[in-house]
Amino acid sequence: QVQLVESGGGLVQAGGSLRLSCAASGSIFSINLMRWYRQAPGKQRELVASITRDGNTNYADSVKARFTISRDNAKNTVYLQMNNLLPEDTGVYYCNAVYAFIPYWGQGTQVTVSS
Numbered sequence: 001q002v003q004l005v006e007s008g009g010g011l012v013q014a015g016g017s018l019r020l021s022c023a024a025s026g027s028i029f030s031i032n033l034m035r036w037y038r039q040a041p042g043k044q045r046e047l048v049a050s051i052t053r054d055g056n057t058n059y060a061d062s063v064k065a066r067f068t069i070s071r072d073n074a075k076n077t078v079y080l081q082m083n084n085l086l087p088e089d090t091g092v093y094y095c096n097a098v099y100a101f102i103p104y105w106g107q108g109t110q111v112t113v114s115s
Contacts, residue, residue, distance in 0.1 A: 002026055002104045004095045009109030012085055016113070020080040022095030022106060029053065029073045031097045036069060036080045038111070040091035048093070049080060062088070085113045 003025035012018055020036070028034065032053045039045040049059045049069040057069050068081040078095060092108040 002028075002031070002097055002099050004097060004104055004106035006093060006095050006106040006109040009093060009111045011112045011114065014085060014087055014113055014115050016085050017081070017083045018085065018111060020082065020093055020109060020111075022078040022080075024076040024078075024097065026076065027073075028071065028076045028078070028097065031099050033098060034069075034071055034078045035096040036078070037094045037096055038089075038091040039094070039108075040088075043091075045094070051078065082111070085111075087113045087115045089113050 005023045006020060008018060008020040033050055035050040036048045037045050038048050047060060048063055049067055051057045051069045051071050066084045071078045090113050092110050094108045095106040097104045
């Protein structure tokens with residue numbers, strides 16, 4: 001079983017930066033794919049970024065060149081560095097992992113970007 005705890009959200013002005021962290025209860029080295037999702041009010045949850053165990057990354061078009069996903073397997077932590085934030089980046093950000101074919105989610109962390 002895997003427990004995920006996100007942190008680092010907050011209120012920031014447009015153009016600002018935040019760094020989200022997702023700490024896993026166990027080793028994430030065995031988890032190949034880690035993802036960040038977000039959900040804006042009244043909208044469906046969407047995939048923001050993903051990273052494999054080997055460090056290969058993918059991003060939603062809306063965040064490319066602004067967000068960077070990374071992972072530290074030794075610390076069992078995944079990060080999302082968010083720069084040049086826009087009001088449309090507002091939402092609850094969730095960390096996701098699939099382990100033994102079971103999806104795990106954190107409780108989410110709120111990101112609010114004011115214009």
